[in-house]
Amino acid sequence: MKVLVVDDEDDIRRIVRLSLTAVGRMEVAEAASGPEGIRKAREEDPDVVLLDLMMPGVDGVSTLRALRSDPETSDIPVVFLTARVKSPEVDRLKALGARGVLIKPFDPMALPGLLRGLLEAGGGHRG
Amino acid sequence: MGVRPEQPRRLGDPAPLSAGKTAWCFALGAAILAAALALAWRNALLVLAIGAFLEFGLLLALYFAMSRDLAQRKRAEAELIERAAQAAFGAAVGAALTKADSLPKALQQCAEAMVRHLGAAMASIWTLAEKGEVLELSASASAGRPLFGPDARIPVGEFRIGQIARDRQPALRDLTVDPEREDDKDWARRAGMTAFAGYPLIVEDRLVGVVAMFATRMLTSAALDALASVADEIALGIDRACAAEALRASEARTRAVLDNMMEGLVLFDEGGVVRALNPAAERIFGYGTAELAGQPLSLLVARSAAADPLSRLRDGERRALGRVTEWEGRRKNGEVFPFELALFEFRTPEGRWIGGSVRDLSKSREVERLKKEFVSTVSHELRTPLTSIRGSLGLLAAGVLGNLPREASDIVAVAERNVVRLVGLINDLLDLERLDSARMKMRCGRLPLASVFERSIEAVRSFAEQEGVAIEAEPTAAEVWADGDRLVQVLVNLLSNAVKSSRRGSAVRLSCVEEEDRAEVRVSDRGRGIPAALREAIFERFRQVETSDPRQKRGSGLGLAICKAIVEQHGGSIGVESEEGRGSVFWFRLPAAPVEQCGKAAPGAGMGASIPGAMSPPAGASRPA
Numbered sequence: 001m002k003v004l005v006v007d008d009e010d011d012i013r014r015i016v017r018l019s020l021t022a023v024g025r026m027e028v029a030e031a032a033s034g035p036e037g038i039r040k041a042r043e044e045d046p047d048v049v050l051l052d053l054m055m056p057g058v059d060g061v062s063t064l065r066a067l068r069s070d071p072e073t074s075d076i077p078v079v080f081l082t083a084r085v086k087s088p089e090v091d092r093l094k095a096l097g098a099r100g101v102l103i104k105p106f107d108p109m110a111l112p113g114l115l116r117g118l119l120e121a122g123g124g125h126r127g
Numbered sequence: 128m129g130v131r132p133e134q135p136r137r138l139g140d141p142a143p144l145s146a147g148k149t150a151w152c153f154a155l156g157a158a159i160l161a162a163a164l165a166l167a168w169r170n171a172l173l174v175l176a177i178g179a180f181l182e183f184g185l186l187l188a189l190y191f192a193m194s195r196d197l198a199q200r201k202r203a204e205a206e207l208i209e210r211a212a213q214a215a216f217g218a219a220v221g222a223a224l225t226k227a228d229s230l231p232k233a234l235q236q237c238a239e240a241m242v243r244h245l246g247a248a249m250a251s252i253w254t255l256a257e258k259g260e261v262l263e264l265s266a267s268a269s270a271g272r273p274l275f276g277p278d279a280r281i282p283v284g285e286f287r288i289g290q291i292a293r294d295r296q297p298a299l300r301d302l303t304v305d306p307e308r309e310d311d312k313d314w315a316r317r318a319g320m321t322a323f324a325g326y327p328l329i330v331e332d333r334l335v336g337v338v339a340m341f342a343t344r345m346l347t348s349a350a351l352d353a354l355a356s357v358a359d360e361i362a363l364g365i366d367r368a369c370a371a372e373a374l375r376a377s378e379a380r381t382r383a384v385l386d387n388m389m390e391g392l393v394l395f396d397e398g399g400v401v402r403a404l405n406p407a408a409e410r411i412f413g414y415g416t417a418e419l420a421g422q423p424l425s426l427l428v429a430r431s432a433a434a435d436p437l438s439r440l441r442d443g444e445r446r447a448l449g450r451v452t453e454w455e456g457r458r459k460n461g462e463v464f465p466f467e468l469a470l471f472e473f474r475t476p477e478g479r480w481i482g483g484s485v486r487d488l489s490k491s492r493e494v495e496r497l498k499k500e501f502v503s504t505v506s507h508e509l510r511t512p513l514t515s516i517r518g519s520l521g522l523l524a525a526g527v528l529g530n531l532p533r534e535a536s537d538i539v540a541v542a543e544r545n546v547v548r549l550v551g552l553i554n555d556l557l558d559l560e561r562l563d564s565a566r567m568k569m570r571c572g573r574l575p576l577a578s579v580f581e582r583s584i585e586a587v588r589s590f591a592e593q594e595g596v597a598i599e600a601e602p603t604a605a606e607v608w609a610d611g612d613r614l615v616q617v618l619v620n621l622l623s624n625a626v627k628s629s630r631r632g633s634a635v636r637l638s639c640v641e642e643e644d645r646a647e648v649r650v651s652d653r654g655r656g657i658p659a660a661l662r663e664a665i666f667e668r669f670r671q672v673e674t675s676d677p678r679q680k681r682g683s684g685l686g687l688a689i690c691k692a693i694v695e696q697h698g699g700s701i702g703v704e705s706e707e708g709r710g711s712v713f714w715f716r717l718p719a720a721p722v723e724q725c726g727k728a729a730p731g732a733g734m735g736a737s738i739p740g741a742m743s744p745p746a747g748a749s750r751p752a
Contacts, residue, residue, distance in 0.1 A: 022522070104510050109521055
């Protein structure tokens with residue numbers, strides 16, 4: 001399973017990569033910004049995009065919209081990884097087409113399982 | 128009015144020549160004449176003498192008659208003058224009491240009129256002060272040197288004036304024959320005073336003062352009558368002035384309060400026409416009183432509500448009177464702002480008026496917005512570095528990056544446990560902030576309690592195992608109307624608290640008592656229990672049971688406050704029964720059917736904030752290292 005991690009924070013990308021590869025035995029590609037994420041999504045064809053919400057420039061929501069509107073990437077499930085935790089926000093993101101929302105800070109030992117759970121449930125939220 | 132005793136006819140004058148004495152003079156003259164006539168028969172010689180005597184007698188009689196007539200005329204003239212003086216006195220007092228622009232001036236003019244028209248050598252008017260215990264000199268006038276200083280005071284009951292006030296009886300004294308006190312005699316003689324008259328000033332049984340005068344010549348009964356009746360007028364004048372003064376003082380107090388209060392006050396009539404507003408309301412709405420008086424109330428509310436603020440008011444009036452409602456206001460500059468309105472009604476001679484107490488909410492809204500922004504920013508700014516720390520430590524502690532030496536691994540476990548606690552604290556603070564501002568949306572629906580039990584137990588299982596405490600749940604078929612995630616959050620909190628306070632090897636029981644329209648969930652432990660004094664307080668923020676057990680200090684101190692807020696937002700209640708040393712039962716009751724407090728959306732289990740058991744395990748519930 002291949003995950004594209006899009007986050008402007010180097011440290012967080014590094015920990016997510018370690019968690020997903022070492023604990024979850026997944027393959028990881030990284031992008032440090034929205035535009036880079038959109039490009040990598042086309043190039044790498046990941047099974048899921050793990051997307052930060054608050055990024056300078058093109059933020060998570062704009063990135064999601066771009067991914068959805070591009071036929072090449074529109075089928076790739078997107079899961080947000082965010083420190084913004086308001087319930088209305090979660091609903092809004094799901095309405096925009098996100099598969100689910102995971103919260104920062106996260107337990108690196110649990111993250112791969114949660115991500116898998118969201119993808120398997122398919123319905124869009126934790127199941 | 129005051130008691131009018133029988134008055135002596137004159138004061139300070141020896142008895143005057145009376146009508147009885149005049150009659151005696153005439154009788155004597157007639158007897159002499161009769162004797163002379165009788166003698167004339169016997170002695171003709173005496174005729175001449177008799178004639179002369181007769182002539183003398185007639186002359187004498189004529190003289191007496193003439194002098195009597197003169198005296199009568201003089202008296203009539205004097206009486207006329209006196210009556211005129213009394214009339215002038217009455218008129219002067221009347222004018223003083225109705226026309227003078229202040230009470231002291233009116234009383235001064237009254238005292239001067241007593242000197243001018245009643246022949247008083249000294250006149251004084253005293254008013255009651257200091258709760259009726261003292262008389263203060265309000266006015267005095269004298270023909271010569273004044274007797275009293277300007278600030279003279281006499282205690283009620285003392286001296287001549289004070290006694291009049293105490294006895295509420297007039298005092299009339301002839302100082303030449305009847306000095307009340309030894310020193311009066313000397314003073315009166317020295318000053319040439321011969322009479323004193325004093326009247327209590329009484330209105331409807333209330334004493335308001337004393338009017339008194341000294342005179343150097345006699346005071347006629349007519350003068351005393353005049354003084355007595357004027358005393359009534361002065362009393363009424365003082366009473367009226369005191370009432371007006373009290374009203375003015377009361378108005379001044381009210382005005383000071385209205386002018387200086389922080390809240391705006393708008394008065395309008397039943398037709399919705401603004402009648403008055405206080406300075407605070409002027410500041411809030413940006414209009415001056417003159418601009419707004421007579422204008423329709425709709426000027427002050429935003430257009431959406433301005434369509435018919437009156438009908439809104441009327442509709443809501445019954446409910447709004449005495450309650451606080453929220454409106455959108457419009458300032459003169461067009462700015463729309465939120466305000467709180469509390470309505471009250473009162474009757475005026477112009478009909479029923481309504482008062483609105485107005486509090487501008489724009490500042491507090493701004494503070495609320497900034498607080499929200501601050502919490503959101505801080506939470507985000509804290510979460511980003513915490514994500515790195517928590518992730519790094521988690522990976523290290525789990526040995527993902529290779530096995531650490533035992534001591535290093537222990538220390539990393541300490542760091543990880545504490546960073547988890549810090550994350551929990553931030554989550555709790557955010558939860559409480561949102562619950563406080565009612566921004567945490569409850570997504571309620573019919574929910575089988577069994578599933579909530581299952582999820583909650585699953586969330587605390589590893590922690591309970593680590594602590595060596597079993598969790599036993601009674602099967603239940605109960606259903607509640609609740610937000611599943613929030614309910615799990617409450618139960619996880621109560622269960623992990625129960626585990627923390629239990630001894631290794633004991634059990635925590637989870638059960639449900641179904642009632643007609645609600646369900647009561649009970650979490651029982653056999654731990655230390657909670658002191659009676661703390662059973663209410665533990666639901667407040669940052670209140671924990673003092674303990675020497677380090678395990679107890681792991682929580683944020685916010686958990687139960689959050690539980691209480693969540694349960695209450697469901698329209699339920701929460702509490703604890705406990706016996707020290709024997710254990711505690713934490714319970715919460717939830718309605719089985721929908722209630723107003725809870726949202727009516729379908730139960731959603733979205734990955735919302737700090738979902739219990741998923742990303743934010745209860746503080747202290749870290750994996751064993």
